[in-house]
């Protein structure tokens with residue numbers, strides 16, 4: 001275990017880092033964060049023994065750093081410094097082989113089979129094998145960085161200290177490097193202490209993070225605890241937002257640019273002028289992207305979208321990969337799938353119902369197409385499994401306002417509750433069970449907000465927005481169902 005206790009130190013009698021205490025266990029990765037000049041490199045230099053600590057103790061497995069000989073320390077600790085540059089004209093393999101120095105009994109003629117195998121292995125792991133005969137000075141910054149990492153790994157240290165190791169690396173090498181370090185730290189019980197400027201990379205790979213500010217520890221804890229929006233904004237003096245990683249349970253921090261504020265002046269409204277309805281599709285195309293939560297075939301989940309397409313398909317529509325087919329359809333018709341939410345319906349689109357609803361400084365634009373031929377009662381558990389059928393109720397609610405995450409979710413709840421009520425009022429039945437239907441098997445919903453203007457925290461049925469959604473979805477869904485039923489009756 002690496003144990004740092006009340007360590008202070010700096011340059012020429014002036015303390016840069018003050019009263020630092022933390023521990024790193026075997027197999028653990030600790031990330032050091034902090035703004036420029038907060039003392040990260042100074043702390044790393046003190047841990048490696050390059051700079052003496054003016055106060056406090058550093059010990060490895062219970063023994064103080066000062067009790068180890070320089071050669072013993074060189075076996076224990078490897079350092080990958082910032083902007084490593086080599087004035088000598090070595091080949092890549094020679095440079096990496098220098099990492100074996102501390103393992104050799106005498107410098108001449110003592111190159112062992114184990115040394116050779118270790119160097120070959122780390123060259124393979126760091127992707128430097130193909131560069132082995134090149135001169136280190138002829139490499140790109142990223143290639144050189146990998147060579148120095150290989151040199152540090154060839155040392156087979158117990159503790160690896162890294163100062164911004166991804167400095168010159170492109171995205172794929174950043175990921176590869178940390179995937180490798182994570183694996184090594186666990187498998188070889190390596191203790192890794194690394195400085196990061198990229199908070200997201202640190203949050204993704206480190207077991208714990210230490211945040212430095214003006215030479216002192218602000219907090220040392222798990223990434224989720226350290227990466228709090230307020231704290232990072234205060235320490236880094238910049239506007240950021242925290243959000244969950246889409247795949248793994250770690251936080252991610254995103255920068256909020258200044259132009260985000262500037263655009264508040266130009267408030268953009270979504271209203272009936274943006275709709276284009278034909279028998280083939282209903283399109284809402286907005287001037288600016290809207291923050292969207294939806295269950296569309298394309299563009300589902302949360303994102304920013306500018307085109308909203310409800311496409312008519314025949315009742316017999318059957319496709320093994322309807323997502324891909326829909327993406328091709330959108331592309332063919334000039335909509336970029338990355339900017340579009342796409343839904344399908346077998347309902348005649350002439351029966352669409354849409355309207356703008358305004359209450360003071362909040363307004364919503366509701367668009368509903370509703371076919372109830374496939375209506376089902378969702379409370380009936382034991383039913384035969386249906387194939388995908390596009391006869392459906394598609395509900396779009398565009399909000400002119402800035403919605404919180406809660407408001408997005410509550411908008412979906414409110415709209416769904418109202419839809420169910422409309423189906424009851426209209427006495428729509430599940431044809432299989434004869435009970436009142438709650439929806440169809442393929443209903444889709446979309447809440448899209450301009451994220452400008454009035455800030456809206458909540459959208460439950462009792463709030464201003466909730467009441468607008470209740471009224472809008474109630475009226476539009478009722479009208480759309482009636483239109484669709486009338487058409488069917490007219491046809492029969």
Ligand SMILES: Nc1ncnc2c1ncn2[C@@H]1O[C@H](COP(=O)(O)OP(=O)(O)OP(=O)(O)O)[C@@H](O)[C@H]1O
Pocket residue numbers: 011016034035036037038039040041042043
């Ligand atoms: N050799 C030195 N002599 C005197 N002062 C130094 C020396 N090296 C660094 N400093 C000062 O110590 C302070 C901390 O520097 P350090 O390099 O540790 O910060 P850092 O957090 O690593 O910064 P960065 O993110 O910019 O790399 C800075 O004010 C710096 O000017």
